[in-house]
Amino acid sequence: MKIALTYNLKKEVQKTEGLPEDFYAECDDIETVEAVRDALLERHSDVAMIEADEDAFEKLRRLKPELVFNMAEGVWGESRESHLPAMMEMLRIPYTGSAPLTLALCLNKARAKEILAHYGIPTARFLLARDNAVDIEKYLSFPMIVKPALEGSSKGIKNDSIVANPSDLKRKVRSLIDEYRQPALVEEYLSGREFTVAMIGNGGSLKVLPIVEINYSSLPEGINHIYSYEAKWVLDRPEAPLNIFKCPAEIPERLKKAIESVSIDAFRALDVRDWCRIDVRLDAAGVPHVIELNPLPGILMDPNCNSCFPKAARAAGMSFTELVNSVLDAARERYGI
Numbered sequence: 001m002k003i004a005l006t007y008n009l010k011k012e013v014q015k016t017e018g019l020p021e022d023f024y025a026e027c028d029d030i031e032t033v034e035a036v037r038d039a040l041l042e043r044h045s046d047v048a049m050i051e052a053d054e055d056a057f058e059k060l061r062r063l064k065p066e067l068v069f070n071m072a073e074g075v076w077g078e079s080r081e082s083h084l085p086a087m088m089e090m091l092r093i094p095y096t097g098s099a100p101l102t103l104a105l106c107l108n109k110a111r112a113k114e115i116l117a118h119y120g121i122p123t124a125r126f127l128l129a130r131d132n133a134v135d136i137e138k139y140l141s142f143p144m145i146v147k148p149a150l151e152g153s154s155k156g157i158k159n160d161s162i163v164a165n166p167s168d169l170k171r172k173v174r175s176l177i178d179e180y181r182q183p184a185l186v187e188e189y190l191s192g193r194e195f196t197v198a199m200i201g202n203g204g205s206l207k208v209l210p211i212v213e214i215n216y217s218s219l220p221e222g223i224n225h226i227y228s229y230e231a232k233w234v235l236d237r238p239e240a241p242l243n244i245f246k247c248p249a250e251i252p253e254r255l256k257k258a259i260e261s262v263s264i265d266a267f268r269a270l271d272v273r274d275w276c277r278i279d280v281r282l283d284a285a286g287v288p289h290v291i292e293l294n295p296l297p298g299i300l301m302d303p304n305c306n307s308c309f310p311k312a313a314r315a316a317g318m319s320f321t322e323l324v325n326s327v328l329d330a331a332r333e334r335y336g337i
Contacts (some may be wrong), residue, residue, distance in 0.1 A: 001337075003040055003328075004048045004065035006056065006072040006084050006095075007033045020179050022155045026073040028298075033071075035301040039324035040069060057087045067337065068095040069328055073296060078150045078182065079104040081296055096331040098273045098295040106270055106293045109185050110149050119269045121262060122289040124187040124281075129173045136173075136186050137166050143189040145226065146172040148180045152294060154227055156180055162189055162224050190289055192282025194227070195249055197263040198297065198312035200275045200323075201330050206267065208260045209312035213249035218242055245306055247315045259288045266290045274330040277309050299323065 010027040013019050033049070040047045050059045052072035060068075068088055074080025082100035089100065098106070105111050116123045127136050128149060136144070143164045148156035156176055163169045173184045194216070198209040216225035219242070249256070263278040270293055277297035280288045300307035301320050313323040 001044055002046045002066045003044045004050050004060070004063060004068045005037050005040065006050045006052050006068055006070045008052045008073050008075060009033065025155050026152050028071065032300055035320065036069065036071065036299065036324055039321040040328070042321045043325050052084050056084065060087060060091055060093060065093060067328065067331065068093055070095045070097050071296060078108065081107050094331065094335045094337060096274050096327050099271065102271045103295055106295050107152065108150055109292055112270060112293060115269055116266060116290055119265065121265050121269060122287055124190050124289055126185060126187040129184045129186055131177070132170050132174055136169060140186060140188050144169060145187050145189045146176060147185050148176060149183045149185040151180065157226065159224050162226065190281040190283050192284060192286060194281045195259055196308045197259060197278045197280060198309045199263065199267055199278065200326050202273055202334050206264065208263065210248035210315040211256060211259055212245050212247040212308045212312055215244050215246055218244050242306065245308065245311060247311050262288045262290060266293055273334065275327045
């Protein structure tokens, strides 16, 4: 079978670009892309590499692969994760992962939360702030967390994103809107434990991998208990990884089933396909709430990189090759190829 791998490479932000320092954080480094390629080559003899740049459409049109393993995050625009899948649908090329609408909705955190709320799936109360004109504290209770509405990979979520008073709230909303040029999502802060849930498959074959807990007690003093940009990209480094994750999570069976249930409900409500990582946090009463869905989850091969999806797969007894090809197999089964 002729396979193609679509991806975006991480770049360094240049000062002249006027972009946030974490602008390319969602993109993959070449080591990750090559690891996925090598995993595909373990089972398939023909794997073409296609970077998801402005020439990607013509490359796909000329190559016409039988199936694409898509890990392209996109670079520009609020629906960037949907760009490559939209091209492939136009060209009638099968691909792994979710459809353009699902990818666009999951990247837009407010729209995703509206759908979750419609289906009665617990998610923190929130408000979308386009400026400082709205007195958010009239509608939500402190403490709150402020984050970009249209980003992933902890972009824009800094240690000062948790706010406890109106002045800090207004300051953070204003700075985030100015830096990222998009609305700010303001949520009531959930004070309980946090987990992330990796899932592979579709329909009745959907498989929930061992749950990962994020252990914030391992963070240095003064660092808030959120998976912020500092925690993810500054404090946690391959050469000095934080002992921040526990997999499988040590939780009672009842809580495990509750977390799995809310994750499956969210997967289905947003029409996710093939694979996803869903972030879940407990409220003060211990009720699981969906934070967000990641239908293009990161998969760093190196165990020292603390990548949650591969960590869950290893706990399930899966090699990196098995992980990658399980996603491909889920798409093949869905397409009937």
